[in-house]
Amino acid sequence: MEYKSGSIAYSLKKYSSDLFIGLLNQINGQKDLILSPQLIPIFDLMFGFTLLKTPSTSKKVCFVIESTLTDTQMVANAINADKRRGAEDIEYWIVFVPKKIQICDECLEREGVYQYITLLNYPLGLIPLDIDLFSLEFPDFYANSFLFGDQCGLSRINQSLSQLQGLVGLISRAYIKGKYATIVSDYLTQTSSESANSLSTGFISDLILVDRDEDYVSVLMSQLNYMGIQICDECLEREGVYQYITLLNYPLGLIPLDVDLFSLEFPDFYANSFLFGDQCGLSRINQSLSQLQGLVGLIPRAYIKGKYATIVSDYLTQTSSESANSLSTGFISDLILVDRDEDYVSVLMSQLNYMGEKWNLVPK
Structure with a gap:
């Protein structure tokens, strides 16, 4: 994804790309580049493989891996396999992301390959996933820090914030909550005071840690919470077919299941709205009620209970006032809107509860 020049996303992507290419240039000549599987999607997002792919029959091999025992052991096994085949003239390099840690050294020494390798660090910081969404892509941080008490991951956060300030200027204020947030904030305050003479105040005024x-709660957030229906466009762009397609919308509203029973057939609404806090589904309810009023006339009164019911009612009041001149009062006199978390009983209702009498299943 390309970002507008001057944006934070553009600056981070360019900085990371230039840093990595500069690192590879320390290895003279052509080299075979072997990436850890976990890093492939990140590097493809940051640089694109066209930047990294060049034909090579080099005797230099560069492994780019995460600073984990698993990845380091994989490299050691590969080098030992080469040695057993009699390959003695190959030069080996390892680039650790974001930096080498002690267990990596110990693993290489234990496997007897340390003397064959040159070690480098690639301090990858924040990764722009979108114009205003950044990530360290550090899935083990929570378990390591909050379950096992390992604070090594904090240095990666500190490094990424230092990089960010180096690109956009000093961050004026930090609001913190929690033990680790305090540690990171203290580090940021210290580095900011040390850099006060060389860096000016940037355009990020506040940082929340x-x-x-x-x-x-935010652990439950899904991709929809960040990007909504934009993911449809991005999927088509990613697959390279967006330019061949004309997109249309079909605003399907209430579906009549019986003469007096209607549904949106929207099974994910409860989970998305009440569990994950995603309010995108409310627009579908608003649209269906607008369609209904367009067909049968304005609904004069609404009885509401719950947060989302209030939002829908406010929208209905607004659209009703806007349509007062073009629509007359209809034959639906009252509308009752109740949030699901205000009424869990009807979740247990089956089709028999709605249609039982029709099928002669209600005792007389």
């Missing part, structure tokens, strides 16, 4: 154990 919150420990995960102070906020478990």
